[in-house]
Amino acid sequence: MFSNILIYFVVIPLLMLAGVALSRNIKQIRAVAVVGSLALTTLSVYLLCSYLALRGNGEAMQFVEKWDWFKPLHIQLAVGVDGISVAMLILSSIILLTGSFASWKIEQPKAFFLWLILLSTGVFGFFISVDLFTMFMFYEVALIPMYLLIGVWGSGNKNYSAMKLTLMLMGGSAFLMLGLIGIYYHSAANPADYTWNILEIVKNGSISKGWQYFLFPMTFVGFGVLGAMFPFHTWSPDGHASAPTAVSMLHAGVLMKLGGYGCFRVAIYLMPEAAHDLAWIFLILTGISVVYGAFSACVQNDLKYINAYSSVSHCGLVLFAILMLNTTAMTGAIMQMLSHGLMTALFFALIGMIYGRTHTRDIRLMGGLMKIMPFLAVCYVIAGMASLGLPGLSGFVAEMTIFVGSFEHADWFHRAFTIVACSSIVTTAVYILRVVGKLLLGPVQDEHHLSLTDATWWERTSTVTLILCVAAIGCFPNFFADLIKFTFSPQIFSVLGMN
Amino acid sequence: MDFIIPLLILAIPLFNFLLLGIGGVKMSHRLAGTIGCIGMGTVLVLSYYTAFNYFFSGNEAFIIDGVRKAATIFNVTWLEFTKNLVIKLGFLLDPISAMMLIVIPTISFMVHVYSLGYMKDEKGFQRYYAFLSLFSFSMLGLVVATNIFQMYIFWELVGASSYLLIGFFYTLPSAVSASKKAFIVTRFADLGFLIGILILSFYTQTFNFADLTNNPQNVLLSTGGATFLGGSVLTWALVLIFTGGMGKSAMMPLHIWLPDAMEGPTPVSALIHAATMVVAGVYLVARMFPLYLMEEFALQFITVVGAITALYAAIVACTQIDIKRVLAFSTISQIAFMMVSLGVARPEHHEALGYMASMFHLFTHAMFKALLFLGAGALIHAVHSNNYTAMGGLRKYMPITHWTFLIGCLAIAGIPPFSGFFSKDEILSACYSQSMFWGVWMSIVAGMTAFYMFRLYFLIFWWDTPDYSHHHHKPHDPKFAMSFPLLFLATVSVFAGFIPFGEFVTWNGHEYTIHLNTVIAVTSVVIALLGIGAAYVMYSKKNEWPARLAGLVPWLWTAAHHRFYWDEIYLFITHKIIFNGICRPIAWFDRHIIDGTMDGFAYITNKASVAIKGFQSGKVQMYVWWYLIGALLLGAITAVCWM
16 A cells, blocks of 8 residues: 555655644644655655656556445545646645745644644545545545634634635535535446446446436536635635635635536546536636626725635636636646646735734735835735736746637637636736735835834745746746646547547 | 857846846845846847848848848747647747847847936836846847747736836836836737737637748638628737737827826836837737738728827827926827838838838837937936926037937938938828828828927927026036937937838838938928927927917817826726726625625524524423324324325
8 A cells, every 4th residue: 555656645644743743842843844745745746757757658547546445335545646636736735835834933833733734634635536435535624624724723703704614615515425426326337336436437437418417517516616616706705814824825725726626527527428518507607707706806905805806716717717628728727726826825825924014904004015025025026927917927828728728619609708708817917906006015004014024034935935836837838738738638538529 | 040149139138137136135236237238238239240140141041032031040839739829939030020139229228328327326226127127038029029929928028027117116106006007008908919819829720920921811711701790800810919019009099008107217218118118019010911911901990090199199299298298199109100101001002111111110210219218318317307397498508418309309300311201201101102191191290290399399408498596406418328328329310211221121021222202201391390390489489379379279288288088088987987887896796695695594594493493492291292283283194195
């Protein structure tokens, strides 16, 4: 079992949990968190290299292995990765690393890091699983700690937000669970062969079209709630606004990606025919998300609300692109997931740092921060530029890939929605520049702010790491595009019959 | 040709940007300025070498049988969307990009040198040079683009560096809002550009300029006659792409950002908002000109937009008080000249004379407009105000600035032998050859150009000398770092007209000699002299004429002074309609309706559980009652069914 590299993505977080539990003071906890997440980052880069070496062998997934867990129900611990999961694993480990730096001075560090690492265990487990049941289990492991992390370490109306976020996501899980069980009962022609294993279900191809029509919406909505799909996105602004910095980073950076990843890996991958026929319904919803989120962000005054609505818009674009069901757009979707993950984590990190100093997130009460904390302000501008799609940073390449891919559909329905989605590049510029103008530029608004200090070394480490990643994707996009696109070429091609 | 030198032309400014941007904080002003100037100086030498090589080496890659060719020096894959649609980053050398390789580094280098003096005492001097380097990099990348997506990439980068430079004085609210406005207006235009690219690339399956322009007939065929709302898709694509150009080149109605962009430091206005970035739209149309020739409507659209903009900007320029704004509107008007010239160019009329004329005017205009702006910078430095009301009689105090500014004005007014005369004359010839109407129209605008420029000139250097004694010092000419660029650009403005442009830049690479059309030349000089004469009468000495004339049609003067209320219209649309009419209702809807529904579910669940929790009372008597009622009901139902 331990000869498989993937299993270490769960083992290392578990060891970290033990390490944190045994730590005596905050220094040891920080050491465990940083060393552990560095180990995870190294591991994911190593995985990337070995994946690239292996991927030409014609298999849909690499490092595939399975161990029986509960035989009567055919539940297995089955693992395997393709280019998309590798990309997601790298993203998660980087965000965990930078998130640890961003929570350097957190109160009650032991409990905080225990829950945070448990949450990451769920995330890593989710991305390596190919068994629907274990996947769902890890999914829940990732969601539940959120309640405590927001409820205890949060700010503002935290009890309400924590409750709302958890209940709405649980509501999504209910749909999802129904869908997954439905898939299980149609996973093979013969009840003795029923399986939760995604790869085997695809091979069997025994879900009838009628059932697909039922199961596709179930799973898509189930994951879509976490992907902040309109109209199930309202947990996002409240939840993010109350969450502590590192939790916002992980949640917007990684957890919302679970939604997009799940929509692709389960809903579309297993129910391709229904996806093809029903995509239009969700295209409308996600198209609304893109525009609606952007317009809503224009009038918010709380930094976290702005970023949360901006996430609704950007994550809407992820689902929007997935539903285009062609290689280019889907490649763009995954790139947008990477890009948005890094970018929004950077945003939330910076907002947390600014909030920690000024004790307000209301942009009307702040101004001219560029003069007071130039480092943080410049990082904020860079994050903003990435968000509004400046070439050379990650947002541009992802969005352009999505738009070019979406435009491959020649019918007016797709065209119209693509053009509407394109228009978000203008709205995004509006709300980003509004914040930059009010918050960072102009005269200093509050004289008390003049005595504030610029970023500390751990904050610099956190933000610079994220900026470098954003710039890496933006400057060398073809490496990432190729990593992702390769995954789509052999098997999706046969599954969806798309080009 | 070796790829090292072209690569360095792009790499040096980029490297300088990173160096100054990251390490600038620890540098002294002198060091940062030196690094910036040396870097740009090197680029200047390298790009002169490259352009010289292109035009004069006779290399077979560049010219075959007297026909100039486009040569791709290098082209590397940057992002592959599909097998055909690939973004490459490359270096294209053809007549217009070689010409831009002379224009951009020249102006940029002059601005770098000038800023050593102009920005000397400003905070953030290093940052300023970093942004200048970023801008130079982006602009150079834009003109050498081998494919339309590379152009779009650098187009966006140019927009961002322009944003950063306009907002350089970031503590001033006016600068912040001006930079925001510039970015958002051009972004809106870029949306059109992007959609245009998407449409074009969908049908042609290529981004490459070479594929698009070498065989425009094929492009037309590839659309398969598809139409949308009565226009062919190619027309739509070209018009949308031109929209992007309208944004950057400040054509009506997307011109509103350019006058405000004057909030940036004056050398920046000279570099970006007069000589280089704002002509990007013209360059874009010129780059895709063979394709535009396929669609008559697109060219007519360009002509009409250009002609209206030219007239509008000329009228407004006559009434502005801020000297930089006068120059800004004059820039808008002159760029519109270039656009019209492209719009009226047809191969059947003198080998598309308009194309050559447009590029010629782009070249000469860059020189004399940069000169005028840098001169304005010297004036502003001297009197610490942007308004001509604070100036007057300055010819006695600032002779160098005076003479160079006069040369600039003569050049833009089109007086021989200054450079503007030649290029403008070609544009007018092109207009007349296409239609009498546009010819007369543009001639009138040319006359107004002479008038408003000399109005400015007389008001600054003649008129009435105000009391300068309250200043720390009398106004005086700037130091060498600032006067050298003035003298250099003035020299170029005098002689640039004698360049035989037709031998270098033509739409299809065939050389031809240009000759002046005597009738048009004489008419345009007479019209220009009339304009200057009118300005002389009205403004050479302090008198009542200007006020009296303005009083004659007060509404026209007020409307022109307020730029025909375009800003107010936009403010109304953005604030009242979009912000208050769309964004706020959406935000409200989200909080109250969507979220209200979600909260409503929770509320109902809560209430329902409160309502039924009485059943779980723990009182045995109650349970027995419910048991009995239940049993009786069941019994009754069974009985009814059984019966």
